[in-house]
Amino acid sequence: MRKITSGIYGLNPLLDGGVNENSTTVVIGRSGAGKTTLATQFIRRGLQDGQEGVFVSLDENKEQIIREAVEMGWTDILDYLDDEQLVFIDASGREFSNFIRKELPAFVADWKGSNARIAIDPLTPVLWSTKDLYEQRDLIGFMLKQTRKVGTVLCTLEEHGSTDLTGPETVIPMYLADCVIHLRFDHGPSKHTRELQIIKCRNSRHDPDAHPYEILRGLGIVLEGVDVRHVPTAKGPSQLRQMLLTRALPKDVRDRLEKSLDGLTDDDFRGLKPEQVLELILQEYAKGG
Ligand SMILES: Nc1ncnc2c1ncn2[C@@H]1O[C@H](COP(=O)(O)OP(=O)(O)OP(=O)(O)O)[C@@H](O)[C@H]1O
Ligand SMILES: [Mg+2]
Structure with a gap:
């Protein structure tokens, strides 16, 4: 498996060097956990290396996402947009579900092997576009399988209520994705705690522990307590x-x-x-x- 660097400071060592190329990752978190920030950070890292980026936005419109990125200090996003290295798809959940069913194969045929990074933020309205669980599974499964042909895919998913990730909205994408990352966000009356934990990662070792993180202007998500000197590829025999x-x-x-x-x-x-x-x-x- 070829690894690509995630752009998230501290995440690569937890994933044995980075995200698997042409894999699908689902990032789950409550409102305010940092999902959009993480998705933008992931796309932007690819842009810096000359990779194309496709940002599918289902909740906020293109202008909002760009404004947030600029606020974050990531003004180069505007240049990538001008150069068409970054493409935005602004859609509602229903529109995007129809796109998956009807137009995705043609899109994939066009972009296949382009090695782009694709972010879908958030996937939740796609699930809500149908009540039928079988259809949800079919739709998400088809979408992940197809988009993986274009490049490396990262979808975000809203977490509602309890933090045990057992709700039907999280279970189906969790099964179908190659890698699952939980952004645990607790906001008590006096303080916030944010922790990132990798729940699963197919075809790779991963660190199973939860790591606190902060969101910093200019940098985005930065993990705490990750030993970067520990290079997983320099293996001593056990x-x-x-x-x-x-x-x-x-x-x-x-x-x-x-x-x-x-x-x-x-x-x-x-x-x-x-x-x-x-x-x-x-x-x-x-x-x-
Ligand atoms: N420019 C900024 N400077 C510093 N921190 C920021 C900045 N922009 C966002 N943040 C931090 O990131 C948090 C929200 O991140 P983000 O919008 O990525 O969350 P989200 O999980 O996508 O939320 P939602 O579910 O509401 O879309 C903010 O509450 C704030 O703490
Ligand atoms: Mg968001």
Whole structure:
């Protein structure tokens, strides 16, 4: 999997180097969590590297999104728009659902392989365009599969009520997306807390912990407590791999296990104790045991 840098300060190390190219990510958060900021930051990072950007806006109109980006200090957005490297699609949920059903294949045929970044903010009205859960699943599934052919896709999703992400509006996109990021936003009477947590990421390691973040003018979302010196690609062999070498095992089993453990670091084991994992492996492969 090729990784692209997200543009979100501190997120790449949590995703083993960045977002998987041609994948679909859903970012879930309450109002004010920073969804639009994150989507703009992601698109803008691509623009800086010469990638095209498509911003599909379903709630706010183009002018509002641009005004917010400019307020954020991201005035270069205006130049990318002038150069048509950034394209806006201003639509309501119903219009966009019809676009998905009728015009998306032609759009994909046009843009296929262009390696653009696509943001859809927010996906929620698309879900609301039909009550039928099967149809919702079909529509979102089709949209994600198609848009992935054009480039790397990031959709935002509104979170309503409880923060356990079990509501029907979150469950369907969560199943269908490759990567799910939760922006947890709590606003008590005296203070705000914001935390980002990666819920799942297909085809990649990811950090499972919640990380506090701030939204800063000029920078956007910045995560706290991310060890940037920890480079996940510079892998030392795990303790388990070392231990394995000292144990008696048939050669074919050892070779296979060595291959499985290739590239794993001690960090990957998190709470698991390497010596216990080794015992489980040995038990699994013990002849007659
Ligand atoms: N120019 C700015 N300078 C500093 N902070 C900003 C700026 N613009 C936005 N923010 C911060 O980002 C927060 C909102 O972010 P954003 O609009 O991305 O949230 P959202 O999740 O998209 O909300 P909604 O669901 O209402 O669309 C603001 O409440 C503010 O704290
Ligand atoms: Mg928003």
